[in-house]
Amino acid sequence: MTQTIEPSAMETSNDGNSHRPLGVYTRPKGGSGWRDWVTTVDHKKIGILYGAAALLFFVIGGIEALLIRLQLATPDGTVLGADTYNQVYTMHGVTMIFLAAMPLAAAFANYLIPLQIGARDVAFPRLNAMSFWVFLAGGIFINLSWILGGAPDGGWFAYAPNTGIVFSPSHGMDFYALGLQITGIASLVSGINLTVTIFNMRAPGMTLFKMPVFTWMMLVVQLLLVFAMPVIAVALFLLAFSRLFGATFFNPELGGDPLLWQHLFWIFGHPEVYILVLPAFGIISEVIPTFSRKPIFGYPFMVFSGIAIGFMGWGVWAHHMFVSGIGPVSVAAFSLSTMFIAVPTGIKILNWMATMWGGRVKFTAAMLFAIGVVTMFTIGGLSGVTHSVAPADTQQTDTYYIVAHFHYVIFGGIIFGIFSGFYFWWPKVFGHKLSERMGKLNFWVMLVGFNLTFGPMHILGLQGMSRRIDTYSPGFGFEAWNLVATIGAFIIALSVLIFLINVITSARRARGLPPIGPDPWDARSLEWMTPNPTPVHNFDEIPIVESLDEFWHRKYGSDEDGKVVRVASAEEVCQDGSAEGVHLPSPSYWPLVFAIGLPFIGLGLIYSLWFCIFGGALSLMGLYAWVFEPVDDPDIDHHEPQKEDVSD
């Protein structure tokens, strides 16, 4: 359906043309240029904005990683002082998790979900824009700390009371608590938005069990966000109130318990890691079938295992706290639940492999990265299973063995998955492919660099090297593998550089050429039924869906012997993007204005009430104007969109 679905406007003028309140309330007209990007409510542009911002933060987080590795390359390192090191490794974690990985997933989710379900946009387009700008504002706010007295230095996990004002007197942790609160708003709102979108805006005939696995995984992610973000919001409030207003939540002298922080943080933190990885699982669940020329093996199992992971993820959090003194009963219970959660992921691994088995596998760059996910995540998952055995974890915890585990699942799983998605969907978004040759180079260099960096950390950890330390003394035997890891890190950096060069040179090569034709990969799902790049209105006609992999089944049927035969060409099946005058949600300034106010409120809480007043006024004004702006530009003439002619 293509009605403009907006948050309720409290007052709208019925005679749009004669009563146009102060010029500031009229909707911007869109068009091109920076104004278009800044006022857009188009899910595709928002997806691109998320992707660009997230890549920028990924590079920043990568530089922070290189600094860590330079410092740890040799014993008694002098590259970073201890205090600086604490800030760098804290920001590396915060940046990578909250400002890179989550927004990268949001980029794919925003761009693809409406297309995969046959919709023209999301349920709340202006809220969607708001989520992006609020995320960006929060990311900039946290990073302002570098130049305002020091970045957060308590680790991304921010254990209290270490992160209270007594032991972390600089403003760094205030930027952490307030900044993540801001980005948390973006995630929560987005979670609500995409949940409603997926439930409410599917094309006719698309039941939930005909949705692509990517959309299913993202639905689970949105529900996880909706329920998990409030928990960290409370934890961050408690921390902020302790630091800013003297609340005694974590003051042991008065009876405060440090474990309160740890529990609240990890009740959020464990669902968070599934929020991080399920998008990557969804991406490769599209890539692998496409390049195996087979449907995903066990679609219902893929869906149900994703749902199971979402559920079970709530029952394992204290495995991050095995040595914190919670007692043997709790340890045993969480140890068991952690072992069980390996099962649904194992099902997925088997199903991806079974999809490839017997298929005509094409090793494109996207496919290589996808296979990388399956293999590297398995390694990370196996070390994870060793952590679940609590007595063993007592040795492993707080060592580099843990660092190895989570980088194998985060980098090996999530980042490889993201890159697979980049190479797969680049032509859909930009109208040209990334160079396959350079993509393959990208993959192999990244694979080598990644394994060189994090493989040895298993050994270092078991040999006793502590994590979260700024340096180590000579004579423990840590030198050689640390040096190898540092070299590996620079090889990763090289691979990222190759990717960025690929982006630029592919764009240059494509300039002046017509966009790539439809369906360059002979893919399976609805987003490929539109021209590349996707027209602003998505579908000329909303498709009527009759099966899973609807797009595939329009191209292929089976003959009398049950063999797969091509029944229609891509040109015949794909729409040509020529529909005109399709009604789309109007752009708006106010999501951006609202977002800008928030970091000022944060600065105000740290420095001066005047900033609070300014920021609060700005956000309030943005909200007020948002609610009262006309639903549409009253001058636009539009007609109702068409649904497909069903009589063929």
Add this chain to the structure above:
Amino acid sequence: MSTETEHIVESDKSDDEHVHEHPSDKKYFQIAGVLAILTALEVGTYFFEGIPGEILIPLLMIMMVVKFFYVAAWFMHLRFDNSLFMKFFVSGLVLASVVYAVFLTVFEFWHKG
């Protein structure tokens, strides 16, 4: 083939007629009366000293849940609406209850208090 899909579309939708099935104002007043009585009873326990904890606490919990249910089912219209609303709300409620009950259990709250 096309009629099949239209049928699927139809069954996805809830029966819109439910929206027009509203309790009367009189019914709302009656429910408010029940809520008021329950509240009075609850507060009454404060004035009756000597109720042992093992009885008092479950009693209070039951009255609380009943009030909760009446507001959610009738005032929030959940009993008349599409069950998807109830599923989302109950999911949040159950998840929070279970997770935080486990949290309190790890702190040995139930016998340490």
Add this chain to the structure above:
Amino acid sequence: MTDQTHSEETSTGISHNKLGMWVFLGSECLLFGALISTYLLYRGRFADGPAPGDIFDIPFTSVSSFVLLMSSLTMVLALSALQRGDERNNRLWLLTTALLGAVFVGGQVYEFTTFLREGLGYKTSPFSSAFFTLTGFHGVHVSLGVIFLMSLYVSSVRGNLHKERAETVELIGLYWHFVDIVWIFIFTVIYLVPSPTS
């Protein structure tokens, strides 16, 4: 103008806004659950300050709880009136609900200032920090609700809140009832269940 009060042609037959509100309320359960659990954990940790059993004024809080509970009735009457097209009574009940909510908030302010005078400050103990944070968050939610209700009232006075927009009132109502439900929980668990004394 897009008509938002009837179910759009959505896959589920329910409106985006209403579904979004219920998803949001589901998430709020996790928020208040964390605050309530923190309070429960800390209610016995009152350092050198007053204990909950010493300082709570159950009769007073009972009255303000009753006020908030009745505001749910007036809220649903407001909605019911608008669904009938009765804009005048809609306005009356909206205003009453807002007033009752304001009375509740006033009661909270009075309670807080009394506690402050009796030696229970925000920083006094984990109990006090947890208590004020939990009830403070709830109070902020009520206050926001009062602002929403007054906005609806003003909108109605201006002649812009008519029957076709009853869903807006319904959604504010859902938020309001939820905030009331949270208080039903808080009143029982924090106030009525016997608290530690010093």
